[in-house]
Amino acid sequence: MSGFFEKREIEPxxxxxxxxxxxxxxxxxxxxxKFETPLFKRVFQGFFYFSILLLFLLFLRTFQFQVIEGKxxxxxxxxxxxxFHKIQAQxxxxxxxxxxxxxxxRPSFDLVCEKNNLPQEGYERKRVLNEVSQILKIKPESxxxxxxxxxxxxxxxxxxxxxxxNLTLLILETRIGELPGFExxxxxxREYKEGETFSHLIGYMGKIKTEELRGExxxxxxFDYVGRDGVENSYExxxxxxPGKIKIERDAKxxxxxxxxxxxxxxxxxLVLYLDSDLQRKIKETLEKKVKExxxxxxxxxxxxxxxxxVLAQVSLPGFDNNIFSKGNQxxxxxxxxxxxxxxxxxxxxxxYLTGSTIKPLIASAALEEKxxxxxxxxxxxxxxxxxxxxxxxxxWEYKDWAVHGWTDMRKAIAQSVNVYxxxxxxxxxxxxxxxxxxxxxxxxxxxxxxxxGIDLPGEVEGxxxxxxxxxxxxxxxxxxxxxxxxxxxxxxxxxxxxxxxxEVAVSFVPIANGGKLLKPQVVQKIVDERxxxxxxxxxxxxxxxxxxxxxxxxxxxxxxxxxxxENSPKASATLLNSLPVSAAAKTGTAELGGDYYHNxxxxxxxxxxxxxxxxxxxxxxxxxxxxxxxxxKEVLEWYFSQLEKPK
Numbered sequence: 002m003s004g005f006f007e008k009r010e011i012e013p014x015x016x017x018x019x020x021x022x023x024x025x026x027x028x029x030x031x032x033x034x035k036f037e038t039p040l041f042k043r044v045f046q047g048f049f050y051f052s053i054l055l056l057f058l059l060f061l062r063t064f065q066f067q068v069i070e071g072k073x074x075x076x077x078x079x080x081x082x083x084x085f086h087k088i089q090a091q092x093x094x095x096x097x098x099x100x101x102x103x104x105x106x107r108p109s110f111d112l113v114c115e116k117n118n119l120p121q122e123g124y125e126r127k128r129v130l131n132e133v134s135q136i137l138k139i140k141p142e143s144x145x146x147x148x149x150x151x152x153x154x155x156x157x158x159x160x161x162x163x164x165x166x167n168l169t170l171l172i173l174e175t176r177i178g179e180l181p182g183f184e185x186x187x188x189x190x191r192e193y194k195e196g197e198t199f200s201h202l203i204g205y206m207g208k209i210k211t212e213e214l215r216g217e218x219x220x221x222x223x224f225d226y227v228g229r230d231g232v233e234n235s236y237e238x239x240x241x242x243x244p245g246k247i248k249i250e251r252d253a254k255x256x257x258x259x260x261x262x263x264x265x266x267x268x269x270x271x272l273v274l275y276l277d278s279d280l281q282r283k284i285k286e287t288l289e290k291k292v293k294e295x296x297x298x299x300x301x302x303x304x305x306x307x308x309x310x311x312v313l314a315q316v317s318l319p320g321f322d323n324n325i326f327s328k329g330n331q332x333x334x335x336x337x338x339x340x341x342x343x344x345x346x347x348x349x350x351x352x353x354y355l356t357g358s359t360i361k362p363l364i365a366s367a368a369l370e371e372k373x374x375x376x377x378x379x380x381x382x383x384x385x386x387x388x389x390x391x392x393x394x395x396x397x398w399e400y401k402d403w404a405v406h407g408w409t410d411m412r413k414a415i416a417q418s419v420n421v422y423x424x425x426x427x428x429x430x431x432x433x434x435x436x437x438x439x440x441x442x443x444x445x446x447x448x449x450x451x452x453x454x455g456i457d458l459p460g461e462v463e464g465x466x467x468x469x470x471x472x473x474x475x476x477x478x479x480x481x482x483x484x485x486x487x488x489x490x491x492x493x494x495x496x497x498x499x500x501x502x503x504x505e506v507a508v509s510f511v512p513i514a515n516g517g518k519l520l521k522p523q524v525v526q527k528i529v530d531e532r533x534x535x536x537x538x539x540x541x542x543x544x545x546x547x548x549x550x551x552x553x554x555x556x557x558x559x560x561x562x563x564x565x566x567x568e569n570s571p572k573a574s575a576t577l578l579n580s581l582p583v584s585a586a587a588k589t590g591t592a593e594l595g596g597d598y599y600h601n602x603x604x605x606x607x608x609x610x611x612x613x614x615x616x617x618x619x620x621x622x623x624x625x626x627x628x629x630x631x632x633x634x635k636e637v638l639e640w641y642f643s644q645l646e647k648p649k
């Protein structure tokens with residue numbers, strides 16, 4: 002067979018051609034081997050070495066995952082099999098002393114965005130956001146802003162629109178399947194019965210902040226609200242719910258394999274207040290009417306139980322509707338939060354005022370305790386006292402009274418609010434020694450002034466009592482730094498630089514009413530469970546006692562009683578209360594502000610022999626000298642004691 006393997010002889014011309022080719026190679030430096038080597042061999046060698054390197058790197062990475070980080074990654078992989086969902090529970094509610102429910106939990110529905118499921122860009126994202134914006138009746142830019150701000154946080158799921166109205170909810174439910182990245186979530190919001198009546202006492206709810214959520218994520222989700230004021234805030238840990246957990250197992254494709262309840266939800270505990278809601282309503286209505294009548298801008302009232310320190314009522318005007326925060330109307334919320342709007346300001350525990358003559362029973366108690374005067378000693382009050390200037394003897398200072406009272410003992414001085422008498426026992430005059438500023442401050446602090454009372458509400462402030470050291474450090478000019486007799490006289494009748502809260506005033510009269518015990522004011526009476534069984538009860542807390550001799554307090558009480566009966570006191574200040582269905586004792590006060598404006602005060606306790614209520618009322622910046630608070634006290638107490646007599 003002829004072919005490739007057939008043996009043949011080499012022809013002479015082939016030898017010649019081979020010789021010529023070899024010579025050409027030598028001349029041009031070209032090797033015949035180069036023509037015979039495949040062109041891809043070097044490329045193949047480079048790819049081979051690269052593959053070896055890549056495999057080595059993959060081995061190192063695998064070693065890292067399997068050996069070095071194997072345990073941690075195994076745990077993460079195991080955990081990724083499961084997701085945990087919270088099972089919602091209910092926040093505790095709030096009752097008044099008679100178990101009238103004041104706060105409710107109402108079902109609510111929110112539109113929620115799941116950031117990871119939302120189309121990230123392009124036509125689909127634009128379509129979804131436009132449709133959602135149209136349903137919610139907001140601008141697409143506003144929706145984008147909400148999502149963008151949430152994208153900067155750590156939250157992958159967040160509320161876009163809360164407390165959906167029925168029509169919007171209905172539309173969303175029919176179209177939610179076409180809106181990837183959005184879902185409807187059931188929630189609950191607070192509903193406050195007669196919100197404006199109890200708002201300062203109960204408080205309101207505000208959206209949880211990221212740092213609050215991070216600190217206690219086991220109790221809260223990004224959808225939750227927390228207490229922002231009142232008992233909603235101070236008892237947040239009692240009221241808050243403890244949601245349950247459900248564990249959902251998934252396969253690698255995300256399909257649900259099983260569900261398991263890890264923990265059952267627990268509702269928050271509820272609160273029973275000392276509050277008498279009917280009394281609160283009556284005080285608010287009566288006070289609002291009088292404030293409008295006299296043209297004042299603000300007022301406050303505090304009613305305490307002198308046996309327990311319980312807060313029977315606490316009113317601050319102007320008030321606000323705490324349901325606004327639950328409804329989520331941003332315009333109304335921003336109006337309330339405007340610094341020019343003081344509706345959120347609780348005057349009862351944060352407002353600081355000159356007290357005027359309201360201070361006099363406390364000054365009388367101090368004078369008796371220090372034995373600088375007997376209650377029977379009479380001082381001739383002729384309408385003023387005159388004091389020589391301590392630097393210029395030719396200059397005479399006059400400190401006036403509101404009337405000429407004649408010979409006056411302590412009981413009459415309290416009943417008729419005699420300035421000259423209290424100038425004298427406060428700062429001294431003639432041969433009568435006075436307490437002086439240091440002793441006055443010492444005793445006022447014993448009665449709880451110049452300090453927080455410790456009430457179980459957030460934001461309480463302490464009052465202020467001036468003294469010589471304060472004046473020296475406060476004023477710049479040396480002549481203004483010196484404490485003079487006039488400063489003591491003014492302090493003795495509740496004028497000058499004094500600043501005290503209505504709550505401090507009410508608390509200070511509790512020991513006068515109950516015979517000597519200064520009690521901590523308390524809003525919450527007890528904590529109860531869902532069945533209203535008592536979990537914890539808050540009894541009376543005595544802050545001080547026996548700091549004034551009971552006999553001395555008896556004299557002061559008699560003076561306050563005389564202010565109501567008018568006995569031996571023709572100019573008694575509170576005889577309007579003598580027609581009450583029970584006996585009462587009272588002290589009025591008119592603090593002069595200048596420009597013919599006054600803070601108008603009254604403090605009453607009743608019944609006189611067995612006090613059940615201490616009521617303090619202040620109307621701020623009343624134009625002209627008017628009897629403003631006295632008729633309010635009369636109307637409120639007439640109603641209150643007539644209600645107590647009615648059969649339940």
